[in-house]
Amino acid sequence: MASGCFLDYVDPWVNWTWLSTHVPLFWDALQQHIALTAFAVIGGLVLSLPLGVAAHQWPSLRNPVLAVFGVIYTIPSLALFALLVPYTGLGVVTAEAGLIGYTVLILVRNLLVGLESVPQDVIDAADGMGYRPFARLVRVELPLALPAIFAGVRIATVTTIGLVTITALIGLGGLGQLIYKGLIENFHTPLVVATVLSIALALVVDLALIGVERLAVPWSRGTAG
Amino acid sequence: MSVLSNVARWFADPTHWSGPDGIPQRLAEHVQISAESVAIGALIALPIGIALGHYGRFGNLAINISNVGRALPSFGVLVIAFQVFGLGSLPILVALVALAIPPMITNSYVGLREVDADVKEAARGMGYRELARLVRVELPLAVPLVMAGIRTSAVQVVATATLAALIAGGGFGRYVIDGFAQQDYTKLFAGAVLVALLAMATELSLSAVERLLVPRGIRLQRTAGAQRATTFKTA
Structure with missing residues (x-):
């Protein structure tokens, strides 16, 4: 078992005394984690809404859009960050460019599933009521x-919360910074607490999004991701 | 531009193609630990996912x-x-197996569950009989x-194995971390x-295997299958 380097001291998994005096450290990391995640998901939504609608409107765009973001999605995050570093440096731009690239695939895919699931009858009815295409899109389709879009937002958010930890290698990381600290200092407490906090954050945010969905889309019940 | 020409020169350098830090050795390490982890993960996850899907029980658990x-x-x-297992390939194997299990359980559960009643x-x-039905139909x-x-x-x-270089593992992650x-x-x-x-070669070659294994009768819904799959990205 790994132990403190020179002293005959066994490092406990969580040193509560140390933890109690270092709460601000975790609080700051948690805030950075949430900010990085929120920016990636919102940025992904801003990009994927027009992309998804365009791919739905012009079916010839559908496969190219899914293929390009599918390739980006396949690239491991560490490699994607490393490919961006020579151009965008170590920091927020690189991290967000990579994270947004990943959320776009999830969000566009779910947006397309959602738009394709609108029954033809409903579209015909909207047309018959005199909706112009744009109004039909915004007010009917x-x-x-929305239920499929929400499912996409949930998957994108939970995924991003996990991936943010890896941005520790390019100087950010949110809770990932503390995992990294635990690794290089051979110190269990920040490692274990940050990992648990990251999982808890993902699960709590997922539940919160389910709650928001229930309020915003009362006609959808439990469309699982 | 200078980045790309330096990288081209790096690939052209013969010293990067031999020895313990050469590309062939690193490729072998990366593929070996990944293949072992997926194989062990499949041995654990597929029976669970298939059984849950076949009996239609504990659906919430699978999801x-x-x-x-x-x-x-x-x-x-x-x-x-x-920190638990110390240096060596054991901690990497344990972590990779743990991460390999969820996508296989969920997708095989959904696959079995969706077989038409x-x-x-x-x-x-x-x-x-039940076993024949499972093996030959479902x-x-x-x-x-x-x-x-x-x-x-x-x-x-494969993606996570890159991170293993942080805990002294081999593979292509070595170049990135170093x-x-x-x-x-x-x-x-x-x-x-x-x-x-x-990562892309893994995706493409397993898609090809998938295409070979899909029975001819249901090949028409092949793309549908790939798109119904639950996505995962943890590294």
């Missing part, structure tokens, strides 16, 4: 696609 | 595993495994999603290219  | 699996920070899991009825009517129909789960796991494991540590952006970029290519 997108609301009906 | 929630996917959510928890997604929430696991691969970096933290690797470092904790390192009428088809199962018909098989029972034709006198298939599993072939579930192949697209079962394979999609294996492919998703494999791509994630590149960061030495601020050698050429090595970093070259390593990232190798990692990305290996």
